[in-house]
Amino acid sequence: MRLTRITYNNFRNYRKMTFEPNAGITLLYGSNGSGKTNILEGIHYCALTKGFTSIADSDCIFDSSDYYALQSTCLGENGSDIEVRISFSREKGKTLFVNNNEIKKFSNHVGTIPCITFSPPEISIVSGSPSERRKFIDNIICQSDKKYLKDLLTYRRVLLQRNALLAQISEKKSSINMLPYWSENLSVLAASIVFKRLEFLDKFIDNFRDLFKKLSINEEPGIVYRSVLGRYDNIRNIDELAALYYRKYDDNLRYELLRSQTSCGPHRDDLEFYINDKEIKKYASQGQLRTFLIGLKLAVYDYLFDTTHEKPICLLDDIFSELDTQRTENILSILQTLGQSIITSTVRRDSDIISSVSVHDLIND
Incomplete structure (x- = not known):
């Protein structure tokens, strides 16, 4: 283009x-x-x-x-x-x-x-809140996968509806009988989104490492996907992941009713970035943070070219x-x-x- x-x-x-x-x-x-x-x-x-x-x-x-x-x-x-x-x-x-x-x-x-961008305020992707890193990964995948974009938009709507229902239940204004319906819908959407994120990272990480070496020869980068569900090493398909989310919602029901908030899902996950096995938010210099972000952005180029042609x-x-x-x-x-x-x-x-x-x-x- x-x-x-x-x-x-x-x-x-x-x-x-x-x-x-x-x-x-x-x-x-x-x-x-x-x-x-x-x-x-x-x-x-x-x-x-x-x-x-x-x-x-x-x-x-x-x-x-x-x-x-x-x-x-x-x-x-x-x-x-x-x-x-x-x-x-x-x-x-x-x-x-x-x-x-x-x-x-x-x-x-x-x-x-x-389109890929780099701007100084985007340093928050590597040093700021988890929401910045979620936005980063979502923006990439949305440009190459229409289903992901649709699932993400639907997930946000269902999440708002489920949270509203939790508030109504805690205030005795609604029955708990409708909650399983929204929990099941949210579980399926959450699983689809997270599974796609994991697929993306699996394709992205090797190319990112190769490119980063051209920017910083003596440093080895790493990316880890973090969730309240833990690691996903043993998850084989989307259905297993959806079932795991549904069980988690059920286990956390009392906590969620107290907070009127859904306790887990792609809206709470995070990416952890590392250089030489040290988390960069804690140990990296400003130059390292900037170089890491530039490496991420340039690696996105290859991913989008491969997926969109x-x-x-x-x-x-x-x-x-x-x-x-x-x-x-x-x-x-x-x-x-x-x-x-x-x-x-x-x-x-x-x-x-x-x-x-x-x-x-x-x-x-």
Whole structure:
């Protein structure tokens, strides 16, 4: 997949602007606050219908305007164009058109344009709360597996309904007789989600280790999936895992009624990251944390390419800060072997493999 052109209208700090990146590595350079990240944000909107910084749609509207509009054209591996138009107005909300067809359900677009990102705030994936790591793994699998995305959305709805029922039961406002129905539904969905996560990690880890060695020769990374159910080494299929969840819900019934919360499931699981058998949250330096995250993101590229047969677009915001010269060169050598990468930096870099573009030269209005 390659982005050939994107236009911005009333988006963030751009009244009107057009960007046509290089097929290889394009470096957008400019001072802090010049709008480099906003350019990547717009591309991410066209790929995944939302920004990677979790900003609200209404906050993306330029100045006193009442709408923003983005239009992009991508070239797929099969040679066909994918045109995306996404807009938001304070009156009508968000709309999405792909090749002139309106997409009512935004989740149907996810995976059409595979995309990976790196931004400094994402360091929370390796050093922050479990929810950040769950979001990381979910975002990857959702881009390559429509069933996983559907199961994840359904799981969240059923979880809310089961928690509401637990609260009603504890307040004597509802009978406990309906609880087994919701527990069974949740068990099946939980098993499907976790089983897919485990399959993903099984495919992902070896490639991640190989790639990480190119970034940090003397360090061995590791990833462990953690759950209140313990390890899953003896689980042979989804049905066994669903039965295990159902028993756990039954065992924890008194606790769940007291808290009005479901005590286990994919919404409570975590990934633990290691370097040389030491958990990085506790022992790693800032440079190691950043290198680990970059390695994760670059390994995602290979996974998405293998599963979608499309080369993801890489959006890398301020990737080189806090990295030494050698690690920077290692990253560039890896990016050179991938598809399209768009990088931001406060300084210009000139080389045979980088096309440098000043953000100030892009502003049309």
